[in-house]
Amino acid sequence: MYSEKITALIALDSATGFDPCLIPINLNGCNGNNRSTEQCRIDANDDLAAITSWLRVKGDNPKTYQAYQKELERLLLWAVIERSKAFSSLNTDDCRAYIDFIKQLQPDNSRWVSCVPTNKTHGHWKPFQYRVAKKTTDTPRVLSICSINYANTVISSCMDWLVKQNYLKYNSFSDITPIKAGTLTTQINQRLFTRHHIQLMLDYAQSLCDHTQPNYYAQLRVVFILKFAFNTGLRLHELVAANYGAIEALEDAEGEQYFLRVIGKNTKLRKTSLPTAFIEDIRNYRLALGLSPNLSQVPDTTPLINSLRKKTEQHLSPAALHKILADFFKRWHTHLIATDQPDNRLINKVQHASTHWLRHSYGSFLANDCQIPLAYIRDELGHASIATTSIYLNTDDKKRQQAVSAAFMVGAKTKK
Template identity: 30%
Template structure:
């Protein structure tokens, strides 16, 4: 095992672990805050303690073993310290791999094997790789597997055939290191810092940002433009026209021989494959929003001296025009609730069924995003709390977008499945104060990941589909298309439309950055507006 092939993404900038096993173990001990692998001898124990009495008091298990053996090993295993004779201890490489896997959200293995990676963020590099390859390695450290490999592949494929397409500086780059607070002089590293600061908190956000940036880079290569810091406002307006032009409901592009937008440079037509720029109404606005965010970040940090993407996207106007459409009808939701309230399937263990019901209850009555129920060792979130005065008031604490903490009161109807699941796990039915345990467990590791949570909710939809009456194709279609985010939309619709919860309160519960997003749910139903209109005029 080569420890230097692993990246610590919590460091700023991300940096590789030391080369040797012992140095890497010492690094992990300092990074995680607990011992990882220590080989004890009597002489080492004496050096660390003033006397044998102090050594016996501070390290009783180690002291007891050293009375019978020449050496003992203290190592970290599955959340606790173990002390065994040195002859019975596992190899340090095994413990190193286990700890790295346990903290896999922080430490990621580079997909390029034994590739040297620079620890600094400056433009100079001691690596023998091209700048784009180095950028790809560092980009792999921004997201958890398997997204890390996708991110590295995305960075490595953004350069053109001549190499180094992204590792260049355009006319708008600020050459002064006094005001250029990013401290870099090429677009490759500037993009990495943007992704680290704006998209690395969520793997889904990182994946979406990578896709939109690759779309822009592919267009620039086809138009013989670039680098990104060299694009003018005229170029970006041409890009906006291009993605709007390729937004076709059928997913097909216009004829390959059509003329380029007025004023733009001629396109490359020498057999270069077409890269689709947009496939739905959401893609153009999101793609432009990511580009605008990139250039705005570069301007604010001093990497650019101008922002050619100012007012490129609609911003608040686009947000105001958005209307949620993925809302499950009340009858379909009731069908799913009946599945969860019913008996467990005969072929499913009781604990797995209790977990599925608890997951459904949290997404159904908490309105959280998919990733917000994924356990984080660093923050201890998500977390369930119960009021000290009464055990019927529970609160779900999550970490939302942008690292914002959110407290969500859970209704009484959501509590019975959660109590039953805790009892099945061998936990008290009510969360105890200062409890630090994953809300949803996994059979293979401590907590269930995003894909596991998603699969459990889809299992409820599949079970509900089996109860649909023959010939009801609409309900079957809805259940097959539904996801966890549909439940979030339904939660928001219940608050805003069904019960007229004040928009600031609903915004806080949903974790929306803008109240305009929350208000958009009021446009998804005309029942309330129709009642107001009917009550305002005399009946015939």
């Protein structure tokens, strides 16, 4: 019965989200307890219309729209099915209960969780999916701490906007405290490669480039992608969207300085630095492909990461880039296991690595190895707050550990 109920309620359309006709009238938000009595500034009589208005304003990027929609769909489903309340009737206690619910959600909860990919048009679809391969903890968790905080942020942002539009009286999520950043810092530090690991990665990728093999150009591209991702810290969709027309060259007495215009989250434009050494990597990659290394002569719409298959569509899709690097990490993982003296710590990292790890590696390298000011790194990565950037900084932890270790070494020498 549950699957039928949830399937009926979830009849979704990629453009409009929930079908309002499938939500009970008493739970659609027309008379929600938290509805504002002021003149509403948006054309929305019920919760679905209000949420859709927010999605259209905030979700210009299709991937962002999908991600935001998913979080609000989950909350709406939980409110209707578990709480028998409309979205606009949720109070602070309800919102705390929802965060506790997703925090404690386990893979064996077949009512809400699927352990295999499912489609919304099928009867076995569930709002949450558990991906076994990505779990590294002894206690499996459906959502990571980062994902839980992300859900909190998205829902709170939506409610904030709806308060400003006089749809809601107050934001019921405003007092829900995110999980401490210290835990996030630990997670980030586990999901990055050191500079030494990056060099090992590039050496292995380069060793696969054999000009006598039919996949030579594909392997060259993998090396270039790895360098591009680590040298810029771009997100997956930013990497595939980057083209030569977005490169800016500024010339002064010290020579040329290169930047890349990037459209990041919330369609926010930023300029990220292109290291001089990476500019040479771009030129060398073009030479290897038999193309001119003169960047100023390349058509503006030409993507930096080229497609090898489609002649009419030069850009890779984010999914295609994800698969390319996932295949590389899998191959590297197999290689590391087969070495004479396997590095088990690195092997474990590579087993769970993804494209986003290169972004984390970039941030950690600048913050810890190079001690670049956090404000600079924030602007390079496109973070809204320097607090987000600070999760990469662990220099103080290293110094503290070194000081404690040195103290015990002194103590050991005194005893002798």
